[in-house]
Amino acid sequence: MRVSNAAKAISLALSVAWVVGCSSPSTLTDGSGSSSTDNGSATTYGSGSGSGVNGSGVGGSVDVANLQTVFYFDFDASSVRSDSIADLEAHAQYLATHPTASVRLEGHADERGTREYNMALAERRAKSVERFLAINGVNGVQVESISYGEEKPAVMGSAEGSLSQNRRVELKYEAR
Amino acid sequence: MVKQVLLGVVLLLSSLVVRAELLIQVTQGVDAPTPVAVVPFGWDGELLGDDIAQIVSDDLGRSGFFKMMKRENMLSTPRSKEQIFFRDWRVSGSDYLVVGSLSPAADGQITATVELYDVLKEQQVWSETVNGNSANLRDVAHYISDQIFQQLTGIKGAFSTRVVYVTAEMLGKNKYRYRLQMADSDGARPRTILESKEPILSPTWSKDGSKLAYVSFESTRPSIYVQHLATGQRQRIQSFKGLNGAPAWSPNGDKLALVLSKDGNPEVYVLTLATGQLDRITRHYGIDTEPTWAPDGESLLFTSDRGGMPQIYSLHLPTRDLKRLTFEGRYNSRGRLTQDGRFLTMVHQDSSGFHIAVQDLKTGRLDILTSTGLDESPTIAPNGSIILYATKKGGRGVLAGVSLDGRVRFTMPNTRGDVREPAWSPYLQ
Structure with a gap:
């Protein structure tokens, strides 16, 4: 148990590094420059490796219905957060083993x-998740990234609690 | 040779004189707004739907150049010159006086006879007879406002123009209603041009005022549409994989600058409308977006984070020379130029939030015009007098206006939902 957790942590750390590394020109720091943490929003959807994500390799055993489908981002950042990784890996596993399944990744700021700058920023978030899925074995044709910017x-509300819930990528299955 | 030089000097001087006159009027008007009284227009018929004199008075007051006299302070209500006691108006401090009368004409038309007087000189400055029908009295009023504004400031009035904007309502969880609306420049007579459950943004006018381009997500993906205002007909112009956004019409109307991410990340392209030819303008792995044309059509301004933070750049199309325009502050985006190309208005972030700022491209000086913290989408009146922008009031999106010197401010009347993305029309025919 301990060992597998450690191994998982390492693999998570590696994928974080990879995603951060390839998520093009750094992050967009903006004015206040503070990178806030929004635990509040993440906990709403349960963080980390809950619900049926133990199966490694046995594709069919992943129950995507119980996985987190909304992934949050830090202020002005487009890299996948560590609390998103376990469930994103599970989605990737499902998609990789179900070639007819497909998802839509909706990026939001x-x-x-x-507004148009946020449209670009939210697309960067969706593409960051798309890349994460790709390096975890998902075929590009199964994924479509759409940016909604700040429009949805x-x-x-303008309080940080609301703002942090709006910086997100929603993963929606078009076919399972 | 000497003669030529002399001639040059004379020409220069005479143009200076003309400009100086214009400038003095404007500066005076804004430093100490010129007091003007618009007397209720005479009318003996049944009550009309619109109060022309009040609309004219509101138009002029909103421009910031004038201080309008309140009706309750008027000692008399003359309808024409013989009823004016100039001494009364001098005493009450009015520099100019507008009187008028309405009379019925054939076919249900109404004729408005309007006169503008210089109170100190006791002279008529301007007079005109305007015809309209009872359904378009607002058009008559805005026309009169335009004439008076031009007489008194030397600047062409822009009251007869229109504004488009987007309203958004959240009807429930994941349930929204977006509307593209068009109203008079004072916000009156709003009408819906497009309604959708999916987002609408970035409306922009063609330079002749006959068409709008905008982004609509109605197909659940962003597409750029061009809509003809007279007929309501429209076409989908661009719908590639990824972003299709930020349309901007070239000054002569034959091209549309836009943003596509089909090649991997957001880049600015120019689409030639007649041929469908698409030219890629920017090549950078950063975000390049929000293009806008210089008035001469030779350069495109756009927002880019290629320097790490969003700043505004200018790209000269014939030479592809790139120049960074904004340096003050960490975040400057979505530029719009005045018609003379001298002033750049933008969204500028400082420690207190996102504000509307204006930069004099000749001197480099940047002035922050607004103090609210979520201001965006500045759009400039065609005569360069007022910037309209979107802001938040009481948690809701509203439109507000500020003069280029920051002295005059107003908020547009609000209907339902969040109002955002204003776009001021050019002069309309």
């Missing part, structure tokens, strides 16, 4: 900054 907030 919070309301700060200009999950919640209204």
